[in-house]
Amino acid sequence: GESVGLHLPTLSVQEGDNSIINCAYSNSASDYFIWYKQESGKGPQFIIDIRSNMDKRQGQRVTVLLNKTVKHLSLQIAATQPGDSAVYFCAENPNNAGNMLTFGGGTRLMVKP
Amino acid sequence: ETGVTQSPTHLIKTRGQQVTLRCSSQSGHNTVSWYQQALGQGPQFIFQYYREEENGRGNFPPRFSGLQFPNYSSELNVNALELDDSALYLCASSFANREEQFFGPGTRLTVL
DSSP, X not given: OOOSOTTSOEEEEETTSOEEEEXXXXXXXXXXXXXXXXXXXXXXXEEEEEETTOSEEEOSSEEEEXXXXXXXXXXXXXXXXXXXXXXXXXEXXXXXXXXXXXXXXXXXXXXXX | OOSOEEEOSEEEEOTTOOEEEEEEOOTXXXXXXXXXXXXXXXXXXXXXXXXXXXXXXXXXXTTEEEEEOTTSOEEXXXXXXXXXXXXEEEEEEXXXXXXXXXXXXXXXXXXX
């Protein structure tokens, strides 16, 4: 498959450890944020979202934290597995209407067995 | 799998040519968005279609155009291809007024 993210920042973690991926967003008016996972040769896959009236949201093995003061978003993955290896993108909705997303640059997560 | 399909999977064109990429939305979704993803970068929003009308556009020139059909499938057309148009083109479908978008696998366009 094709390679996504040849020049992206890389986070390397041991299988079973927790992973934290960070993202800075640009528009203080954005009120909706999403994390996507993209594996090689595939389109982005929705992981978890959060609205600006929340600071934290939990899913299955994933947690998203939102700090609006510094416009920072993070994705925490618990007990990281080899299947979590992928490129992770944060995205924001800067228009507060419709579904037009602005994506960040992405982080490659590599899980060592 | 999201239920969003795109064709073709890969395409090679030369500068100056025109290309049409196709997308079939997930069942029941009436909004389609197109994104361009250059190698090593995040997707960039091209435009969105809702009920066959363009409903927003990113910073792309007019030679990028689109269509949405009554069955909500969509086309992306690019005229006068340039080398920098080489990228993965993604479409995403959603319900109007709901932000969660479901992406297709993309079409890899190479312009020589």
